[in-house]
Amino acid sequence: MTEATPSAAPLSLERPNHFDPPTALARLRAADPISPLSYPDGHTGWLVTSHALVRAVLADPRFSARAELNHSPISRPGIAENLKPSPPGIFTRMDPPDHTRYRHLLTGQFTVRRMRELTARIQQITTEHLDAMDRHGPRADLVQAFALPIPALVICELLGVPYADREHFQHHSAALMRLDNSPQELIAAYTTLQEFMRELVRAKRAKPADDMLSGLTAADLTDEELTNIGFMLLGAGFETTANMLALGTFALLCHPDQLAVLRADPAVVDQTVEELLRYLSVIPFTNRAALEDVELEGHLVKAGETVTVSIPAANRDPRRFTDPDILDLLRPTSGHLAFGHGIHQCLGQQLARVEMRVGYPALFSRFPTLRLDVAPEEVPLRTDMLIYGVHRLPVTWDAA
Numbered sequence: 001m002t003e004a005t006p007s008a009a010p011l012s013l014e015r016p017n018h019f020d021p022p023t024a025l026a027r028l029r030a031a032d033p034i035s036p037l038s039y040p041d042g043h044t045g046w047l048v049t050s051h052a053l054v055r056a057v058l059a060d061p062r063f064s065a066r067a068e069l070n071h072s073p074i075s076r077p078g079i080a081e082n083l084k085p086s087p088p089g090i091f092t093r094m095d096p097p098d099h100t101r102y103r104h105l106l107t108g109q110f111t112v113r114r115m116r117e118l119t120a121r122i123q124q125i126t127t128e129h130l131d132a133m134d135r136h137g138p139r140a141d142l143v144q145a146f147a148l149p150i151p152a153l154v155i156c157e158l159l160g161v162p163y164a165d166r167e168h169f170q171h172h173s174a175a176l177m178r179l180d181n182s183p184q185e186l187i188a189a190y191t192t193l194q195e196f197m198r199e200l201v202r203a204k205r206a207k208p209a210d211d212m213l214s215g216l217t218a219a220d221l222t223d224e225e226l227t228n229i230g231f232m233l234l235g236a237g238f239e240t241t242a243n244m245l246a247l248g249t250f251a252l253l254c255h256p257d258q259l260a261v262l263r264a265d266p267a268v269v270d271q272t273v274e275e276l277l278r279y280l281s282v283i284p285f286t287n288r289a290a291l292e293d294v295e296l297e298g299h300l301v302k303a304g305e306t307v308t309v310s311i312p313a314a315n316r317d318p319r320r321f322t323d324p325d326i327l328d329l330l331r332p333t334s335g336h337l338a339f340g341h342g343i344h345q346c347l348g349q350q351l352a353r354v355e356m357r358v359g360y361p362a363l364f365s366r367f368p369t370l371r372l373d374v375a376p377e378e379v380p381l382r383t384d385m386l387i388y389g390v391h392r393l394p395v396t397w398d399a400a
């Protein structure tokens with residue numbers, strides 16, 4: 001068995017083109033599904049790149065999600081200290097039984113009724129934004145006109161954030177996602193969002209309404225826990241879906257044969273959403289720390305070492321998906337790992353799916369001639385952000 005060695009390479013997030021994962025990942029996966037990885041703080045751990053092994057690590061209780069045990073493969077000075085150990089409520093970086101308690105409370109808030117009502121609101125807001133695009137057209141930045149406002153509204157409705165406040169939190173959550181922000185900028189964004197949530201929690205306690213934060217005030221949670229849960233949902237649920245909507249539209253516009261498949265039969269929208277999630281994998285990685293020595297594919301992962309799992313690499317593994325680098329809306333996609341796997345699998349996945357299942361077909365049926373307004377190479381990519389996507393997507397269409 002081999003041990004992690006100091007010759008380990010750092011994680012590369014650099015993509016070779018708009019839609020494919022960093023080139024090194026395919027090479028590493030073909031050579032060995034687990035390889036040594038060096039972390040900016042000097043730690044040496046592991047990078048896992050095959051579908052089978054990513055799945056196995058995420059399902060294995062010998063690996064911990066706890067923030068204080070994990071090293072980050074990307075440097076986030078300023079912010080890491082604030083989140084180690086995980087503040088009360090940030091259960092995405094906790095293990096059972098703490099994770100179980102919070103997750104259970106939250107699952108109880110994602111009720112069928114609330115999701116049904118949100119679906120109706122998503123349809124309404126999508127139509128309103130497409131109407132506005134039409135009025136101001138025939139040109140738009142699809143990110144600002146469509147991809148950002150829909151998930152922003154959803155998270156507002158879910159948490160009971162006044163919609164008028166959305167620009168405020170959009171601005172600060174974008175700042176938190178930047179990889180090149182200084183520690184001061186990261187801390188300022190973090191503190192502002194925390195303060196914003198703290199105020200909201202106070203307001204919900206004073207005057208509960210029919211939203212998730214208000215619902216959670218009935219649970220045995222402190223203000224700090226509630227604030228952090230709101231903060232975490234904002235971080236987890238907004239940028240992810242916004243980037244999938246914009247990057248997914250970009251991908252479909254660049255693959256007219258596939259867009260034609262969706263246009264010909266809107267019933268394939270569910271498959272479209274799953275294939276775009278697999279193909280684009282906007283979340284680049286997640287981490288787990290070994291709680292004990294674990295043998296993985298002939299390598300000894302020692303207790304305390306971090307294992308970084310690559311979601312894009314897993315979702316493009318040829319041993320799991322035939323011709324994985326081809327966007328094929330009709331392929332079987334079951335088992336893709338875009339929402340993670342195991343006990344931390346995405347809590348908001350059904351909501352994210354609804355946003356995309358409503359969003360893509362509504363956009364393409366409203367604007368049958370929708371196309372890029374710049375060459376694809378000119379679309380600014382979010383290679384400088386934690387969650388991948390596009391900064392802007394200039395589009396145009398033939399006015400009616």
Ligand code: HEM
Nearest residue numbers: 091092236237240241244286338339340344346347348352
């Ligand atoms: C396309 C959109 C989305 C993608 C690609 C995505 C992806 C993910 C992934 C990969 C994880 C697992 C992280 C890990 O194992 O460390 C996760 C967890 C989570 N997601 Fe999402 N997500 C999306 C949308 C949402 C939405 C809309 C919400 C909430 C409204 C949400 C809330 C959460 C929460 C709370 C967790 C932590 C669950 C836990 O630790 O038990 N996500 N998501």
